């Protein structure tokens with residue numbers, strides 16, 4: 054956030070404007086925006102601190118619009134950035150100044166629903182929740198459920214490998230995407246994976262998911278659907294201490310129970326949610342857990358009782374059990390609205406995303422408290438407790454000089470705690486632009502160089518979403534560890550078989 | 551050890567990551583890393599092999615955190631040994647490929663799995679971190695020690711099923727599961743392919759949560775095992791519900807001996823297809839075929855006669871997004887059989903990945919799809 058990136062120019066360069074003209078001819082003038090006032094809307098994503106005005110915005114309506122746009126960008130050597138719904142929280146969809154932003158929200162057709170094989174194929178702009186809605190009549194659902202599921206796009210989910218509350222049991226986007234059609238940065242269209250499992254050859258799809266738009270643009274996605282479980286039970290438990298809540302989480306896992314979700318909120322987060330959506334969480338709680346179990350009825354019933362007993366043993370002072378879907382929705386409302394809710398109790402806030410080994414929760418939460426106190430800032434904690442994925446919400450007042458920077462520094466200090474604990478700087482929001490400098494703390498230079506070999510294979514000219522994820526881009530053709538030029542792969546080698 | 555008919559000029563047995571790195575740095579020839587060698591036949595024979603690395607010397611379980619359900623283990627650790635150690639904490643790595651003595655590195659390289667993939671997925675769903683040594687001796691890690699982690703590209707996916715052609719896997723980090731307290735199965739006779747398909751459909755669309763649905767197929771009829779692993783009450787209730795759903799079946803405490811084993815003899819193929827195509831795939835098999843199918847996942851291992859026209863079989867199952875990969879072939883066929891079948895439209899990209907990771911084509915050359 055300190056390096057506020059605000060594009061200075063009012064107009065794109067002549068080179069980019071010339072590209073815009075070619076784009077208008079190729080895909081239709083109405084889909085190509087260059088008027089600065091129209092471009093404003095696309096300056097940032099969900100992380101509003103980073104803003105860059107793009108040179109050109111393309112509102113793609115079909116796959117061929119994307120193919121033609123990417124081809125023309127490649128010919129001109131002008132970078133492009135894909136954008137879904139723009140809800141990303143790490144600046145992944147922040148445009149490149151004087152580059153092209155390809156907006157995919159109009160590609161929102163559901164292309165194929167195949168209940169017999171539990172598959173669905175959709176365009177990238179389809180909203181996450183729309184997939185589950187389309188699957189529901191067949192008793193099926195799309196498992197990954199980010200809290201932003203009413204607005205975020207499947208293309209964005211694939212790019213970020215998004216998670217959600219129920220990922221504890223069901224896994225992340227990567228575990229549910231079977232195939233993708235991708236426009237490579239040279240404009241060539243390839244199909245990674247498919248509908249069936251075990252496609253022969255390298256699992257390029259696995260490498261692509263979570264690549265944050267740096268390897269190409271997804272133009273269709275085939276997902277695997279799960280069956281809607283027979284039974285779902287949800288409880289809301291109040292504790293007088295965060296340590297007791299965290300201990301309960303560990304006890305549940307140690308008992309061999311795998312809930313669909315275990316979410317935690319601390320007192321400040323509860324206060325915010327209360328102010329925003331009147332979720333009526335247990336009064337005076339230092340922490341609440343939302344615990345959901347799903348599966349066959351008998352299994353859920355027995356394990357649910359077990360979980361309740363474990364919570365009691367950790368001094369839970371109030372346990373509420375949702376009696377119907379409406380009560381369940383209310384329990385979830387407090388949790389799912391928590392990010393935005395924090396806006397009710399603070400002029401500004403900053404969402405961090407880090408992961409720690411779950412067993413270290415109590416200790417790390419205490420450390421976060423201490424850091425916050427030292428920085429004289431408040432931190433509300435809302436997180437996926439089951440898998441140790443923290444979302445500290447750092448509250449600050451951007452009218453106070455230096456407060457923004459202090460919030461950012463606190464966020465990064467929390468990430469250091471995560472790294473030191475053997476965790477990760479991001480569990481689901483991605484590295485984007487925001488955290489690329491932190492990649493060098495989590496990984497060695499050799500690790501990062503090796504990852505970028507993939508980048509070099511997909512995008513040797515570095516045109517797809519440049520400046521994201523990696524702190525220092527590598528020149529393709531270099532060998533790791535050997536930072537001298539001149540070792541580009543022999544182009545004839547590929548033909549030798 | 552003979553590598554699918556190719557004899558390595560030299561064999562080394564490193565016992566640390568640094569030793570592996572030194573070997574790769576100090577040598578220039580072609581090289582193949584092998585664990586216990588149980589799945590050497592799963593890929594094409596190497597174009598050449600100057601040096602074989604036996605990875606069984608890297609056999610330490612480095613770190614097991616029971617509370618976090620995570621284990622770090624070197625590539626040469628045998629799955630069976632790891633399971634024994636984990637079982638003391640009532641945990642397991644939820645992978646069940648049957649190959650006796652298989653090492654973790656080999657399982658990753660070959661992307662081996664077993665029946666319980668239905669519930670727990672495969673290597674790509676369970677491997678959360680990996681360390682490899684690249685062709686030039688660089689040691690590089692991706693992923694980490696926490697289940698949820700999206701920092702950087704997930705290269706574990708790329709090394710899975712790559713048969714060591716992108717780098718030598720030296721260490722692996724896994725997500726674990728609790729050992730289920732109870733298990734039980736329902737065994738059902740299957741009269742023909744159409745009935746196998748009906749059972750698959752009924753189970754796939756029901757809310758039952760079996761950990762495996764395995765079909766043994768003798769070419770015309772077979773036997774279906776629906777495995778439940780959970781708390782006792784759930785195993786009980788679900789077993790009864792499965793019998794009611796299928797209209798037939800018998801409860802057993804343990805699955806029959808064929809469960810989870812791979813077929814042997816002739817040409818053994820790993821078939822993959824969309825799950826509901828099961829009956830079509832079964833009827834596409836030539837006379838004299840037999841094998842097992844993980845019925846609700848779309849994967850089967852079948853033995854087909856040695857004179858099978860693989861190209862024709864591949865064409866027949868192609869409409870089901872089908873593929874057929876050779877995992878075992880008679881010696882006399884080994885060098886001329888098409889192991890992998892046709893290349894996809896992403897093959898050019900796969901070649902570029904190989905060129906980036908291994909520009910000198912040192913690592914398991916020729917083992918993969920399209921001669922990669």
Ligand SMILES: Cc1cc2nc3c(=O)[nH]c(=O)nc-3n(C[C@H](O)[C@H](O)[C@H](O)COP(=O)(O)OP(=O)(O)OC[C@H]3O[C@@H](n4cnc5c(N)ncnc54)[C@H](O)[C@@H]3O)c2cc1C
Pocket residue numbers: 098099134135136137138139140141142144145146157177198199200201204205206207208209210211212213214215216217218265266267269270271272392393481482518
């Ligand atoms: C209130 C709120 C709650 C959230 N909760 C969660 C949560 O619970 N879990 C979670 O994981 N995330 C969460 N997020 C973050 C965000 O919603 C996800 O990262 C989401 O996947 C982004 O989707 P999008 O369509 O908005 O993508 P964008 O923000 O538009 O783009 C994100 C990245 O994807 C790339 N991209 C987009 N479309 C494509 C495409 N078709 N091809 C290639 N690359 C593409 C972009 O270049 C960018 O790098 C939350 C965000 C908000 C605002």
